[in-house]
Amino acid sequence: MTATSVRGIDHIGVTVPDLETATLFLARAFGAEVLYDTLRRQDGPNGGPDVERRLGVPAGTQQLAIRMLALPGGGPGIELFEFQGPRREPPVLPCDFGWQHVALYADDLDAAVRDCVAAGATLLAEAQPLPGPEAGEHNRFAYLRTPWGSTLQLLTYPDPQPWERTASRRSAGAWPTDPARPAAATG
Numbered sequence: 001m002t003a004t005s006v007r008g009i010d011h012i013g014v015t016v017p018d019l020e021t022a023t024l025f026l027a028r029a030f031g032a033e034v035l036y037d038t039l040r041r042q043d044g045p046n047g048g049p050d051v052e053r054r055l056g057v058p059a060g061t062q063q064l065a066i067r068m069l070a071l072p073g074g075g076p077g078i079e080l081f082e083f084q085g086p087r088r089e090p091p092v093l094p095c096d097f098g099w100q101h102v103a104l105y106a107d108d109l110d111a112a113v114r115d116c117v118a119a120g121a122t123l124l125a126e127a128q129p130l131p132g133p134e135a136g137e138h139n140r141f142a143y144l145r146t147p148w149g150s151t152l153q154l155l156t157y158p159d160p161q162p163w164e165r166t167a168s169r170r171s172a173g174a175w176p177t178d179p180a181r182p183a184a185a186t187g
Helices: 019-030 049-055 109-118
Strands: 011-015 033-039 062-070 077-084 102-105 140-145 151-156
Touching: 019 062, 019 077, 019 109, 109 140, 109 151
Parallel strands: 011 077, 102 151
Antiparallel strands: 033 062, 062 077, 140 151
């Protein structure tokens, strides 16, 4: 086995129908802030054979605007894309092939759900306990739909999870939860 130079997720790219509406949702729901615009609407559109080849999109597709946002507390950025062109498919559902959802950790799951709904998301079902190897008395999750139709998961796991007792490492997001929480096994 060889070592890799990959260190983690830098950002998540999301195609949205309207960049400003999506930015407003992410700011209201999560306190996201704009870092920069890679492509401002007034400087675009950006298209042609090079863009089509680089992104693997159909001929005639154009980038209208691109923006990078940051969530509070660090973690990966969220890069928003707005396109126009000959193909516009609806967002994937969890049963479709491809990246199916983005999961965000919340210290207060109920408040995060309320903020998302107030910002325009649709709660798919009330928060549920995390199952099996992720279970814990206060460990829960909820799925929502963003205003543009993508699936969003919010979760919290302040209690130790059963899988941590035997794991050699913590999952990618070693979130600073309850300071009294025992550390995961490092064996």
